[in-house]
Amino acid sequence: MTTQARPWTAPVAGGPVATTVRLPGSKSMTARALVLSALADGPSEIRRPLRARDTTLMAAGLRALGVTIDTGSDELWRVEPGTLRGPARIDVGLAGTIMRFAPPVAALADGTVTFDGDPHARNRPLRPIIEALRALGADIDASPTGGLPLVVRGTGLLAGGEAIIDASGSSQFVSGLLLSAPRFAKGLILRHEGPPVPSAPHLRMTTHMLRAAGATVDESVPDVWTVEPGGLRGRTWDIEPDLSGAAPFFAAAMVTGGTVTLAGWPRDSWQPVGRLTELLTALGGEVGQSDEGLTVRGTGALHGIEADLSEVSELTPVIAALAALADSPSELRGVAHIRGHETDRLAALAAELGKIGAGIVEHPDGLEITPGPLRPADFETYADHRMAHAAAVIGLAVEGVRLTDVACTSKTLPEFPELWAHLVTGD
Numbered sequence: 407m408t409t410q411a412r413p414w415t416a417p418v419a420g421g422p423v424a425t426t427v428r429l430p431g432s433k434s435m436t437a438r439a440l441v442l443s444a445l446a447d448g449p450s451e452i453r454r455p456l457r458a459r460d461t462t463l464m465a466a467g468l469r470a471l472g473v474t475i476d477t478g479s480d481e482l483w484r485v486e487p488g489t490l491r492g493p494a495r496i497d498v499g500l501a502g503t504i505m506r507f508a509p510p511v512a513a514l515a516d517g518t519v520t521f522d523g524d525p526h527a528r529n530r531p532l533r534p535i536i537e538a539l540r541a542l543g544a545d546i547d548a549s550p551t552g553g554l555p556l557v558v559r560g561t562g563l564l565a566g567g568e569a570i571i572d573a574s575g576s577s578q579f580v581s582g583l584l585l586s587a588p589r590f591a592k593g594l595i596l597r598h599e600g601p602p603v604p605s606a607p608h609l610r611m612t613t614h615m616l617r618a619a620g621a622t623v624d625e626s627v628p629d630v631w632t633v634e635p636g637g638l639r640g641r642t643w644d645i646e647p648d649l650s651g652a653a654p655f656f657a658a659a660m661v662t663g664g665t666v667t668l669a670g671w672p673r674d675s676w677q678p679v680g681r682l683t684e685l686l687t688a689l690g691g692e693v694g695q696s697d698e699g700l701t702v703r704g705t706g707a708l709h710g711i712e713a714d715l716s717e718v719s720e721l722t723p724v725i726a727a728l729a730a731l732a733d734s735p736s737e738l739r740g741v742a743h744i745r746g747h748e749t750d751r752l753a754a755l756a757a758e759l760g761k762i763g764a765g766i767v768e769h770p771d772g773l774e775i776t777p778g779p780l781r782p783a784d785f786e787t788y789a790d791h792r793m794a795h796a797a798a799v800i801g802l803a804v805e806g807v808r809l810t811d812v813a814c815t816s817k818t819l820p821e822f823p824e825l826w827a828h829l830v831t832g833d
């Protein structure tokens with residue numbers, strides 16, 4: 407079920423923000439920890455998980471397949487693997503992680519598993535992973551477009567072996583197959599053929615977490631991943647705070663010339679903090695790490711940038727919002743595939759940033775953004791949490807940015823409106 411729309415006027419910042427934010431765990435790490443724990447030989451614990459729509463639906467989907475998951479505590483979730491079986495129905499909501507990570511798990515189950523999600527989830531690309539799963543032995547019915555709704559008819563075993571995939575549309579096609587691959591009878595040799603795979607840091611997160619669960623993974627040949635068949639260990643997963651969820655808060659420091667610290671940031675991270683640091687620095691900010699966490703300081707200057715965002719494409723909406731407030735034009739490129747995210751993000755950003763007064767040229771793989779005098783507007787959020795983040799960032803500097811819906815932020819951070827109000831007012 408989709409959440410009910412909640413219109414919201416973004417608060418304007420009265421001055422520089424100065425705060426420490428405590429954010430829940432990374433969506434991407436929580437999703438991987440849930441899947442790897444569900445496929446392990448013994449129980450696992452997930453510390454500081456993300457509790458949001460994407461991860462609670464993932465937990466519900468795995469439960470439907472026979473896994474016991476206790477999500478009662480905000481600090482610690484417990485996962486007890488069980489024999490995977492259907493019949494089951496899995497609601498993916500609008501989550502790419504569920505629609506790409508859960509079908510390979512369902513292919514290992516004994517019984518029929520159906521998948522569907524929000525209306526727009528049916529438009530998100532899925533065909534490459536479904537075709538690869540079929541090549542690996544799975545019996546799957548998909549819609550005529552190759553996507554949701556799906557019916558996966560498992561026998562409790564999947565042969566695995568070799569498959570070729572075009573993962574230029576989403577790194578999640580590769581991650582989804584790799585996460586379940588240790589449980590395929592012959593393991594997996596997966597070769598990507600096509601334009602570059604986006605989101606390389608998310609692929610590294612996948613292989614890192616697989617190894618941490620005891621899998622043998624080789625990625626020494628570019629665009630080829632080999633996973634040996636074998637058991638996965640149950641373990642304790644420590645989830646890092648969500649860096650992409652922190653991005654709008656850091657952007658607030660940049661826009662207002664203030665300071666925002668993300669508490670609990672680890673010394674070593676599997677999220678693309680280096681790339682975010684480069685981008686915020688190029689935009690005019692300062693980024694530093696201390697025992698307190700990861701701190702972004704706005705210097706009062708906000709410059710346009712030229713940047714390839716393919717590695718960090720989920721940051722595009724917030725970076726585009728900063729570009730619209732900058733003192734010179736920007737060119738953001740390398741993100742054609744985000745047309746297949748929660749909405750067509752390039753079209754959505756072009757429409758909404760244009761509405762508030764920025765000059766926009768939309769390219770197949772990016773945007774040129776020329777700041778202009780910005781004006782109040784109704785900002786459509788397209789059920790996309792990161793469009794809402796972008797609107798909130800602009801609203802700090804432009805009075806009267808009215809989001810058609812802020813409830814869509816529940817996808818990855820249900821507390822967003824309250825945390826944002828606290829950031830702006832300091833109460």
Ligand SMILES: O=C(O)C1=C[C@@H](OP(=O)(O)O)[C@@H](O)[C@H](O)C1
Pocket residue numbers: 433434435437502503575576577578581604605608719720743
């Ligand atoms: O594996 C993951 O957890 C993710 C991978 C990326 O997907 P794409 O490669 O489709 O951009 C990212 O944008 C998404 O938010 C999360």
Ligand SMILES: C=C(OP(=O)(O)O)C(=O)O
Pocket residue numbers: 500501502503720747748792818
């Ligand atoms: C692209 C995103 O999500 P998903 O995992 O649904 O693809 C995102 O969170 O920006």
